[in-house]
Amino acid sequence: MNKNISLIVLLAIFSISTLKAQTSQSTKVLSKEKTTKMPLSHMAQTAKLIGPAISDPNWYNWCVSPIKGKDGKIHIFGSRWPAKEQMDGWMGKNAEIAHFVSDKPEGPFKYVSTVLKSSDFPHPDKMWAPHNPRIEYVDGKYILLYIFQTQKDKALMYTGMMIADDINGPWRFAGKNDGLMVENSKDPKHWTYGGVIGTDNPAFMKIGKKYYIYFKSGMPTQRTAKYGYAVADNLEGPYTLSDHPITDNIDYIEDAMAFKVKNEYFLLTTDNYGTNSGTFGNIILWKSKTGLDFKLADAKVGMRTILDYWGTPEDHKKLLQNEKHFEYSSSGKLERPAVLLIDGIPAYFYASAGLNVSGGENAETYVFKIDWANGN
Template identity: 35%
Template sequence: MKLQQITLILVLMLFISCSKQAQKMKVTYVGNAASNEGMHVWGSSPVQDKDGKTHLFAAQWSTKTQPKNFSGWFKDCEIGQYVSDSPEGPFTYVGVVVPDKDGLFNSPHNPTISNIDGQYQLCFIVNENNDLKTQRIVMYVADDLNGPWKPAKGGEADGTILRQTKNPEVWNYTARLGVSNPSLIKYKGKYLLYHKSVVRKEPKGYVYSYGVIVADNVEGPYVHNPTRVTEEKMPLEDAYAFTMKDSVYMMSRDFRGALGNRGGGLLWKSGDGYSFPAEKTVRAYEDLQHYVGEEYLKDAVSYRGKKDGHLERAQILFIDDKPAYLYLATGVQVKPGYGSSSHVFKISFE
């Protein structure tokens, strides 16, 4: 075989290999999204209403709670709602959607909002009495973003849709921090709820991984897919699932700096929604400093992470069925009197 033919074959193989990877994403910084004086605002999950207004659902708690650390997120958190005429803001605080009830329904956190089949679904996590080992996932549903919100019919009376499994044949049976960080999609007629667990890693240690539960109805009941959807060799955190061009994607924090520093994120791709191979994963975004510059953050307060601004809790707003805006949380704040907040980015895919 001639050298030119070999070269052509290698180029074609490279092209085919690259085409199977997640699409590259262009990210443009817009500015601050949800913030609230005297509060930590962590993550902002966006959706548009029938009038085109953008609503954000975010975890929030007082900066006076546990002021020397960030532990208020699992002790005194609630879910707040913000609204704007534009996806780019400014956003106005509306009020509390899910209050902290303490006890067995403690500290609702990490909300993600979806609009499936003409109904809104709000998924989030709670724990029992500040104990992270008891984390579970709750689903509320509503016909209007202003409520009333009701527990999903296929869950428990309080809306609990997923607890840690008691089945030793399911991938996260060994989870040490329950189940958390839900993300819901509809794909090929099924409803898939992705979730995180911290599971045992052989021969020792633990690893952050994701799995999925599946239902025929958006309100459940849901059934475990017995195997995890991500690989042990590439841990992740805060994954947000979505569909694009007949594939399923997840955007997550690059938890261990697999493809760059730990302040950025990853874009995962799956052909069936049940397996996200590490080799198809690409870098999605960088830390906040990459977009705003070191000078902008020189006097910033870091409530969580380094001063370069780790960006976490990726959530995407779709407009005309296309991903248009990305919302990310950071523990770095430049505005006096405010805690952590979220930032908005304009995005497009090649």
């Protein structure tokens, strides 16, 4: 009897110790001292890395946009290019947007088809390298936003749209201008005039009866870029540019995804240099009551870097010492953030990362389980 009681006590102590260890393990990196100008969201504090969503030794996989289809499966539209071209391949003629599918949000995701490549454009001499896809379902149709290159001597990009009745296609270019939806204003007084990077990194939302394409533009340097929107009465345009930016970022942001939860509107963007949020490589979660005005005062850290959710400091050290691993940013900065909404609530987070934490030589995209808690 005494032996049994002793065993029970020991098991209880072991269980408590294990629980403490697990709790410490899940929060250990987020408890590191890091300077932040804005509070951490519940999502950032509790997110759990599941692993790679898309990984292929023959391709660099970067942008990622998930959606739950009518078939109940999870579909991802992502940008990719041949691995032999390394990171700069995203601007080349071999870059493409591909369709992947999985039975569940965690993956694994399998390649289905290539949706858009340079040779598909009506004018491939001035439209190439489709990139930065955003997939949405609106008015009974699937729309795919993307950017494309327009000049060979610099990164100047415009925003286009494809549309389909079925998520598996066929896809067609939307509107009356070969899919082109958003480009810089030709008015010298407009805030997008002469934008050094064009109009890129699109997001989409329908608010009321109007359609909004969010885009990034900026002068005189890329780091001054802010988000604005183009609005239309019809899904396929024509779209009219906003008179002013709608974000008050003090330094460069990009990669927006727009979504609505209940009666609030949200943007996810990167904080490329950390000057908006206080830490290099944070993801910013912007909140708005209208969807047309987003302030840093109302924003939170949406996610941190992948190293904040993966491994121990010793693991990080070993990874960085591995000469063959893909490394675009040793910080592990996440890019191209996206959430998957299940029954109207963000349930999973997807992004590319500046590090391949699997140790592979190519870029891969990752999936995290998140707890939304109203974005707080």
